[in-house]
Amino acid sequence: GAVVSQHPSRVICKSGTSVKIECRSLDFQATTMFWYRQFPKKSLMLMATSNEGSKATYEQGVEKDKFLINHASLTLSTLTVTSAHPEDSSFYICVPQSREGYNEQFFGPGTRLTVL
Amino acid sequence: GQNIDQPTEMTATEGAIVQINCTYQTSGFNGLFWYQQHAGEAPTFLSYNVLDGLEEKGRFSSFLSRSKGYSYLLLKELQMKDSASYLCAVGPGNTGKLIFGQGTTLQVKP
Numbered sequence: 001g002a003v004v005s006q007h008p009s010r011v012i013c014k015s016g017t018s019v020k021i022e023c024r025s026l027d028f029q030a031t032t033m034f035w036y037r038q039f040p041k042k043s044l045m046l047m048a049t050s051n052e053g054s055k056a057t058y059e060q061g062v063e064k065d066k067f068l069i070n071h072a073s074l075t076l077s078t079l080t081v082t083s084a085h086p087e088d089s090s091f092y093i094c095v096p097q098s099r100e101g102y103n104e105q106f107f108g109p110g111t112r113l114t115v116l
Numbered sequence: 117g118q119n120i121d122q123p124t125e126m127t128a129t130e131g132a133i134v135q136i137n138c139t140y141q142t143s144g145f146n147g148l149f150w151y152q153q154h155a156g157e158a159p160t161f162l163s164y165n166v167l168d169g170l171e172e173k174g175r176f177s178s179f180l181s182r183s184k185g186y187s188y189l190l191l192k193e194l195q196m197k198d199s200a201s202y203l204c205a206v207g208p209g210n211t212g213k214l215i216f217g218q219g220t221t222l223q224v225k226p
């Protein structure tokens with residue numbers, strides 16, 4: 001399967017700070033990046049979709065000014081949680097996709113964010 | 117609307133066979149995925165069905181009936197390490213985004 005990395009794997013921050021999460025596809029070009037989040041004991045919910053070089057499309061209920069997504073290259077996308085609050089504590093997972101790879105959805109290892 | 121249903125919890129015995137069902141109602145359909153997720157980890161890809169029928173991959177098999185909006189994941193020769201959450205997900209279109217069910221937590225007992 002595809003090699004996907006996320007950094008950091010785990011982060012604890014104070015309320016009001018911003019946190020940047022990086023997602024890298026190490027062995028293929030990700031023309032599209034999906035960002036999901038998963039609250040404890042809940043399923044995954046799609047937050048946004050980004051295509052390389054263009055603005056992200058956010059799902060209903062997801063604040064675009066709070067969750068900043070940058071997809072500047074085919075191997076790197078970042079999600080920045082701005083002014084984080086305890087309710088933003090969640091497991092954030094990226095899913096890079098190449099043009100050819102719709103039927104192969106390989107998840108990043110995830111980033112566990114805890115906001116105190 | 118979009119709706120994917122699967123049982124919340126299941127229990128099975130080591131060495132046995134278990135079937136996890138998933139029903140879906142989505143505005144479009146471009147494939148159904150099954151993922152395994154261990155506690156604290158990201159999901160890992162198990163299978164993808166886009167045509168009706170059974171796909172077998174080792175101890176795991178996945179079945180799809182598009183007319184019934186139904187899929188199942190079959191796990192044979194259960195091992196303790198199969199204790200995990202199993203997620204059913206549907207791609208409603210050709211964008212690649214997925215809609216997930218709530219997940220089925222499977223506990224394998226000795």
